[in-house]
Amino acid sequence: MAVRKVVTRSSCHFRGYFPSLKNGHPVAWESQLEGGFFRLLELSPSVLRYEVQPSRERISLGDSVVDYVPDLRVFLKDGGEWWIEIKPTKKLLICSVKQKLSAAAIHFPATNRNFSVVTEELIWREPLATNLQKILYHRRGPYLSSSYYVEVCFQLNKYKPQVFHEVVSLFGTMEAWRLLGLCIIGVDLEEPLIEESKVFLSGGHRHADIFA
Numbered sequence: 300m301a302v303r304k305v306v307t308r309s310s311c312h313f314r315g316y317f318p319s320l321k322n323g324h325p326v327a328w329e330s331q332l333e334g335g336f337f338r339l340l341e342l343s344p345s346v347l348r349y350e351v352q353p354s355r356e357r358i359s360l361g362d363s364v365v366d367y368v369p370d371l372r373v374f375l376k377d378g379g380e381w382w383i384e385i386k387p388t389k390k391l392l393i394c395s396v397k398q399k400l401s402a403a404a405i406h407f408p409a410t411n412r413n414f415s416v417v418t419e420e421l422i423w424r425e426p427l428a429t430n431l432q433k434i435l436y437h438r439r440g441p442y443l444s445s446s447y448y449v450e451v452c453f454q455l456n457k458y459k460p461q462v463f464h465e466v467v468s469l470f471g472t473m474e475a476w477r478l479l480g481l482c483i484i485g486v487d488l489e490e491p492l493i494e495e496s497k498v499f500l501s502g503g504h505r506h507a508d509i510f511a
Contacts, residue, residue, distance in 0.1 A: 318495060338431040
């Protein structure tokens with residue numbers, strides 16, 4: 300549960316909710332940059348779930364102790380966890396912000412926790428950003444039922460499609476995109492997504508993964 304309210308009417312920031320399947324409920328975001336990062340988390344095979352404004356930390360800043368609330372806590376399938384701060388690069392040039400995040404970068408490892416600052420250099424880089432937006436636009440409905448998942452895996456293992464248009468031939472266009480959005484199949488998100496894009500049926504190389 301967030302330690303402070305994320306979405307408020309009084310803020311001048313652009314805010315909204317992201318429809319997260321991994322969390323099983325909509326997740327509030329405070330900026331389009333955060334919303335863009337949520338797309339990457341949804342399609343990262345190592346991410347189990349994530350929560351916003353996860354904790355209120357007391358960090359040492361010079362001779363004083365100040366409150367700090369990280370943007371995200373990411374839970375990985377291997378049991379690992381990361382605390383994340385999302386900031387535009389230009390804000391990292393502000394002295395007070397730079398000092399606070401430098402203190403946070405000391406605080407979290409000192410308590411045996413992973414901490415990273417993520418900027419638009421990762422989130423908006425192309426073709427990653429366009430691919431993420433396109434795949435999640437086409438994702439529809441919940442996860443596959445157990446019986447349908449078994450049938451899909453059977454078809455994939457039987458025919459072993461090598462490129463995306465072969466997946467379309469097997470399941471149809473809408474279902475092929477849904478399988479991509481649910482990470483049943485994967486692609487290299489660092490390359491333009493086209494009909495001839497190579498698809499992966501297993502392995503951690505499916506989709507971009509900043510926690511690998």
